[in-house]
Amino acid sequence: MNQPEIEFEHVVKRFGQTTVIPDLSFTINKGEFVTVLGSSGSGKTTTLKMINGLWQPTSGTVKIGGKELTEHNQVDLRRHVGYVVQQIALFPHLTIKQNIAVVPKLLGWEQAKIDQRVDELLDLVKLPSDQYADRYPAQLSGGQQQRVGLARALAANPDFILFDEPLGALDALTRIDLQKEIKNLHASLADKTFFFVTHDINEALYLGQRVMVMNRGRLEQFASPETIVQHPASPFVEELLATEERNQELWRRLQ
Numbered sequence: 001m002n003q004p005e006i007e008f009e010h011v012v013k014r015f016g017q018t019t020v021i022p023d024l025s026f027t028i029n030k031g032e033f034v035t036v037l038g039s040s041g042s043g044k045t046t047t048l049k050m051i052n053g054l055w056q057p058t059s060g061t062v063k064i065g066g067k068e069l070t071e072h073n074q075v076d077l078r079r080h081v082g083y084v085v086q087q088i089a090l091f092p093h094l095t096i097k098q099n100i101a102v103v104p105k106l107l108g109w110e111q112a113k114i115d116q117r118v119d120e121l122l123d124l125v126k127l128p129s130d131q132y133a134d135r136y137p138a139q140l141s142g143g144q145q146q147r148v149g150l151a152r153a154l155a156a157n158p159d160f161i162l163f164d165e166p167l168g169a170l171d172a173l174t175r176i177d178l179q180k181e182i183k184n185l186h187a188s189l190a191d192k193t194f195f196f197v198t199h200d201i202n203e204a205l206y207l208g209q210r211v212m213v214m215n216r217g218r219l220e221q222f223a224s225p226e227t228i229v230q231h232p233a234s235p236f237v238e239e240l241l242a243t244e245e246r247n248q249e250l251w252r253r254l255q
């Protein structure tokens with residue numbers, strides 16, 4: 001049965017005189033993998049930051065797990081939400097193991113439980129503990145640092161994970177590699193909700209069980225990748241898909 005995990009009800013967000021989100025409503029169910037696609041400035045990051053309480057809506061309601069965001073303890077909520085961003089800010093003076101252990105430590109876990117969890121997570125993101133646990137972030141490649149970021153986001157076993165362009169700075173091959181792993185990870189972690197913001201149309205269509213297309217703070221379409229490709233709901237979505245068709249045309253011409 002569908003169980004709502006993240007709900008927006010007529011959410012409006014203004015910065016000063018500028019309305020960034022005019023009226024946004026949607027529901028994401030527990031365990032869903034939702035990708036968010038849209039042009040620059042369309043309000044993707046603003047939406048994401050209202051989910052973890054970094055920003056409050058100007059009006060309207062955000063509910064997490066059926067409870068209004070304002071009723072949650074904000075510090076507690078943030079510790080129970082995983083957050084993976086493009087410029088992953090690992091603590092440079094802490095080892096990989098210590099970086100992953102930050103939130104469990106804040107939550108007061110016993111050391112033995114933390115050690116076990118770190119090993120398990122390094123295994124999950126394919127960075128063998130014996131080789132990587134005691135290194136410092138500067139001794140890792142960008143792709144490896146993103147893997148650590150992913151492990152850190154999963155550390156305290158959060159109900160949902162927010163991704164803000166996590167693969168944007170990586171080369172194409174590393175990016176495809178990590179896309180596959182994130183998809184597998186979601187499939188293997190029962191009931192974890194992923195909310196993944198990206199500029200990349202292929203990434204959005206490959207990863208998302210449903211894709212949210214945003215334009216100027218509005219939802220143009222929120223549907224499965226198949227529906228979006230077969231039945232684009234607006235000229236904006238058509239135009240977005242056409243950019244990809246132009247790429248394919250270029251390839252055909254070059255072959």
Ligand SMILES: Nc1ncnc2c1ncn2[C@@H]1O[C@H](COP(=O)(O)OP(=O)(O)OP(=O)(O)O)[C@@H](O)[C@H]1O
Nearest residue numbers: 015018020038039040041042043044045046047199
């Ligand atoms: N703190 C702020 N104060 C004023 N305006 C802001 C603030 N944060 C974001 N905005 C504006 O809100 C709009 C939406 O920004 P947002 O970062 O959500 O877009 P985005 O879709 O994530 O864009 P991008 O893909 O480029 O990251 C932009 O026009 C931006 O300039």
